[in-house]
Amino acid sequence: MTNLLLAFDLLLSLTLVGLAAAALTSREPRRAVILFIAFGLLLALVWARLRAPDVALAEAAIGAGLAGALMLAAARRAARGARGPGGSESSAGQD
Amino acid sequence: MSSPPSSVDRDGTQGRSPVLAALSVSVLTVLFAGLWLTLVGPTDPGSWIIGVPAVIAAVWARQRLAPAPGRGLSLLGALRFLPVFLIESFKGGIDVARRVLGTRLRVEPGLLTYRLSLDSRAARVFFVDLVSLLPGTLSADLQGDTLVVHALDCRVDAAPELLRLERHVARVFRERLPEQGAPTP
């Protein structure tokens, strides 16, 4: 039982660190944001594992949900701004 | 039973009788109160200090934001559809698992189109969601009356299955599909 939970904790921490590294090193903003959302969900799992359901709730709702959605919109806007607003190629290709 | 049969738009509230409106408000109140009870559990009566205002706000928001009511839902149709849905979604999961876990992937993905005959907005949304949950099909795009369906195995004809499903949805939403006769008054 304790060994199982230890394995669970180790796996959770490793995945979390891996995700954080992937999010930080990714060059593309949208990829980084999606990795960040996944990171937030896993972080909520960590809080849940630490028996802090209230913190997990806040992390899932604010960290992954709200911040994720906002950052997704921001990343999109940044990408559009970088290629020039209303540029013929970018506005057609960028849905 | 109150709005014109072909109303896809959102303005159809003028034809409702006050009795029906009061009935729908009380049903909604009971539903939202049940939802609150589900969320907080039965052991904490003090929670109703928050719960009562929340339920009232929810009922108000629903009345304010709700699209025009269609012909209402048919409870019988829904009850008849429920086992079909459960069995089909089981089949859907098993189908995907079998295809994927085999040593050789047995998929032949492809797109096909399907003409929707459902009328109301709610019924369409319901149908589009259902298509994605049932075996082998995934609703990919909806343009006007044409639904683009992605099939995991396009060697199997999915159209009869979709038609059967559409019949069920029409029964739940009290709609008549064209080949079954004229709309009810």
Added chain:
Amino acid sequence: MVALHWLAAALILAGLLFFVAGTVGLLRLPDALSRLHALTKADNLGLFLVALGLLVANPEPFFALKLLLIWLLVMAAAATGAHLIAKRAVRGDGEDAP
């Protein structure tokens, strides 16, 4: 009592199988739309079976209602999300270029 526990264990194991199938599908299937299939169907069924197993192990009406609510929400979110994602892919939005 013991029989019930075995039933719960069997249901949870079956649910796990579908979660594994969903992930394997996500990794193995050739294109994005096919991967969506694995996601919506296998995972919903997996969650249903796991929730049912937990319910058999701990039969309480309010727990059941909460699980039902979670399952309904997940189903609605998965189906709608799958449709939205598929729509983008089918319409061939330029940003899907790698």
Added chain:
Amino acid sequence: MSELLAIPALILLLTLGAGLVRVVIGPTPTDRLMAAQLTGTTGIATLLVLAPVLRAPALVDVALVFALLAAVAAAAFTRQRRSAEEP
């Protein structure tokens, strides 16, 4: 019984980690978002089986919030196309 539920929790976490590979390798944003959705569903199942192990029934509420937010990411991801459609 409830201690043994740590085994499914571990397996679920393993599948979750494997699914995250798809987030990292992509190749398209569609694939990444899809895999992030998988994280949500598998996370819900993990929370549900973890609740009896840790004797913390409130974890079910966390799972409920996960379920509520599962749609938000997908909606936010696709909502932008409409704003770009009508420039």
